[in-house]
Amino acid sequence: MEDRKGKITLKDVARMAGVSRGTVDRVIHNRGDVSKHSYDDVMRVIKDIGYEPNIYASILAHDKPRVIVVLLPSFRPGEYWDMASRGASLAKEYARTFHVIIETVTYDQYDLDSFRDAGARLMALEPSAVVMAPAFRTETALLAATLRERGIPYSYVDTKLEEDGYHTFYGMPMYKSGYLCAELLFDSVSSLPAANIAMKVAIVRIIHDKNRKSDPTAVRQSGFRDFMRERFPDVDLLSVYIDPHDPDGIAATLSAFFDANPGITHLVMFNSRIHLVAPWLNTLPEDRRPRAIGFDNLDANLAALRSGAVRYLITQHTDEQTRLAVNSLVDYLVLKREPQRRDNYLHMDILCRNNVDDY
Numbered sequence: 001m002e003d004r005k006g007k008i009t010l011k012d013v014a015r016m017a018g019v020s021r022g023t024v025d026r027v028i029h030n031r032g033d034v035s036k037h038s039y040d041d042v043m044r045v046i047k048d049i050g051y052e053p054n055i056y057a058s059i060l061a062h063d064k065p066r067v068i069v070v071l072l073p074s075f076r077p078g079e080y081w082d083m084a085s086r087g088a089s090l091a092k093e094y095a096r097t098f099h100v101i102i103e104t105v106t107y108d109q110y111d112l113d114s115f116r117d118a119g120a121r122l123m124a125l126e127p128s129a130v131v132m133a134p135a136f137r138t139e140t141a142l143l144a145a146t147l148r149e150r151g152i153p154y155s156y157v158d159t160k161l162e163e164d165g166y167h168t169f170y171g172m173p174m175y176k177s178g179y180l181c182a183e184l185l186f187d188s189v190s191s192l193p194a195a196n197i198a199m200k201v202a203i204v205r206i207i208h209d210k211n212r213k214s215d216p217t218a219v220r221q222s223g224f225r226d227f228m229r230e231r232f233p234d235v236d237l238l239s240v241y242i243d244p245h246d247p248d249g250i251a252a253t254l255s256a257f258f259d260a261n262p263g264i265t266h267l268v269m270f271n272s273r274i275h276l277v278a279p280w281l282n283t284l285p286e287d288r289r290p291r292a293i294g295f296d297n298l299d300a301n302l303a304a305l306r307s308g309a310v311r312y313l314i315t316q317h318t319d320e321q322t323r324l325a326v327n328s329l330v331d332y333l334v335l336k337r338e339p340q341r342r343d344n345y346l347h348m349d350i351l352c353r354n355n356v357d358d359y
Helices: 002-007 009-019 023-027 036-049 052-063 082-098 112-124 137-149 174-184 218-231 245-258 299-307 318-337
Strands: 066-073 101-108 131-132 155-157 169-171 200-206 237-243 264-266 292-293 312-315 343-344 349-351
Touching: 009 036, 023 036, 066 082, 066 112, 066 318, 082 101, 082 318, 101 112, 101 137, 101 318, 112 137, 112 155, 131 137, 131 218, 131 318, 155 318, 155 349, 169 318, 174 218, 174 264, 200 245, 237 245, 292 299
Parallel strands: 066 101, 066 131, 131 155, 155 169, 169 343, 200 237, 200 264, 264 292, 292 312
Antiparallel strands: 312 349
């Protein structure tokens, strides 16, 4: 077999691994839809026969493992960033094949100093590449500039900064998601002229850092507001801030806000925490309950949807964003494979009570 290494084909690998040629192709190009058993068989054959001798020689010659650092907001089990972290965990097996280590560094998304400290800890790990979810735009831009200066490729997940240096982006199309949110919120009245609309929308927002510098949903809000300006410019958009760390105070805050602003007919949250207001919404009679829309398929949000407190959820596959971002950087570092697309927008799903149980 050694004499034939230079002539080995996909067909040869498939035959020796006991799989189809298409399976080998999917493994090599990381296209998914391959069982773990088949994946392991293909990788074993590739290593045994040296199907890509130059690549694997390079990997083995690299004494110090490459490190990809994933920078995410800290989280509790079941929260949005927990799902993103799971994606990094899913990527570890693929990365391990190429002698790449995945490290996760977290920060408090409500604390600018915490983000700065996380950036310092990230750099101390001497990363070969970085995946990050930006929260503080100015500080993220400074970190990105440092990475560029040192020749370290980096990718964004969830949201991104509009600059030219990033390797890839994986996430929901944020502006379109805000536009879609507004369209769903008013789908029952969208055919009526704006002059006949006498409605108020409560935009429930999270209190972030004390200086209000962290606003990861800004682009989504922009899409929402543009739709409203175009279609329903006379509808009042009213913002109320709640503290996610004070669940007992949320109901009091919302009650006071609704009492001070009678006639609110619709409610929206642009982040992943619509479940925080669901208990209060469920205390309202149905004829006084505003039509509510939120984002992301957290278990608590799905429960709010089933209860009737929330009309729609716009969701995304958060774990896939991180997994694909890490895998793309592994391919770039080890296989020298350039991404097919720089901006990779994952599809948006719309959940309601009629389809949530099948999602």
